[in-house]
Amino acid sequence: MENKKVAIISDTHIGSERSRFRYIALNDTIGLFKSMDTVVLNGDTFTLLGKPSTRSAILTEANREHLQKRMDTLFIELERILRECPNTHFHYLVGNHDGFPPAYDRLQELAKHYKNLEPHYEQLILGDALFTHGDLNIPPKYLSTRNAFSTDRKRNFSLPGGVPGEMEQAMYQDICQNMKQAGRLNNISSVFIGHTHMPVFGYEVEGVRFYNSGGFEGERVGCIFTGNLTDDGHLKDIVAKIIEPKMLGAPSL
Numbered sequence: 001m002e003n004k005k006v007a008i009i010s011d012t013h014i015g016s017e018r019s020r021f022r023y024i025a026l027n028d029t030i031g032l033f034k035s036m037d038t039v040v041l042n043g044d045t046f047t048l049l050g051k052p053s054t055r056s057a058i059l060t061e062a063n064r065e066h067l068q069k070r071m072d073t074l075f076i077e078l079e080r081i082l083r084e085c086p087n088t089h090f091h092y093l094v095g096n097h098d099g100f101p102p103a104y105d106r107l108q109e110l111a112k113h114y115k116n117l118e119p120h121y122e123q124l125i126l127g128d129a130l131f132t133h134g135d136l137n138i139p140p141k142y143l144s145t146r147n148a149f150s151t152d153r154k155r156n157f158s159l160p161g162g163v164p165g166e167m168e169q170a171m172y173q174d175i176c177q178n179m180k181q182a183g184r185l186n187n188i189s190s191v192f193i194g195h196t197h198m199p200v201f202g203y204e205v206e207g208v209r210f211y212n213s214g215g216f217e218g219e220r221v222g223c224i225f226t227g228n229l230t231d232d233g234h235l236k237d238i239v240a241k242i243i244e245p246k247m248l249g250a251p252s253l
């Protein structure tokens with residue numbers, strides 16, 4: 001057995017007019033995916049609904065209809081990726097913009113036809129790495145503020161490194177707490193999240209390294225992480241390929 005090559009990306013927000021990804025297959029992304037054994041799409045790959053800060057946003061008839069239409073359009077793109085990369089296994093984690101029960105049901109339907117698609121509602125563990133979008137780990141006090149991200153957004157992160165803000169640190173603590181309760185804190189070495197659109201590379205909390213692939217809306221810095229998953233389940237050689245804000249051109253979906 002050889003190491004498995006893994007890529008992780010989040011928050012491409014395809015379908016949002018501010019997204020720099022009109023298609024995820026732009027600019028060699030599809031080539032990178034083809035060269036991988038496993039790709040983790042770590043939430044908010046598509047913007048199916050505009051501004052939900054939580055997945056429990058009440059689905060009115062109007063936005064349920066809207067959701068159906070968006071799914072019809074945007075999941076064609078997902079099918080294209082699955083067809084073009086038949087030897088790559090895709091883990092699709094949902095976020096707060098694509099994590100609603102009807103969308104998750106549709107993903108599960110799609111997974112019956114495409115064996116290289118595996119949807120996840122909350123989290124995924126591969127070896128000693130845990131993947132989750134991050135929206136489920138925001139403490140209520142931050143959700144109740146008008147804009148939970150407003151102060152964080154002023155900071156300018158650089159990769160590698162970057163010191164996470166107060167809300168992000170609270171998210172990490174929540175994730176550590178959950179892992180402790182599940183008895184797996186000692187088995188996890190790295191955690192990958194998204195959601196805040198702030199890239200973070202290997203920030204350590206309680207012996208766990210946290211990674212955030214940033215975001216692809218507006219001028220935000222986003223990256224694709226790659227690493228090697230060894231036979232004995234260790235995700236190593238983690239590197240970040242930064243995707244420059246202007247690289248992908250203006251979206252026009």
Ligand SMILES: [Mn+2]
Binds near residue numbers: 043044
């Ligand atoms: Mn999100």
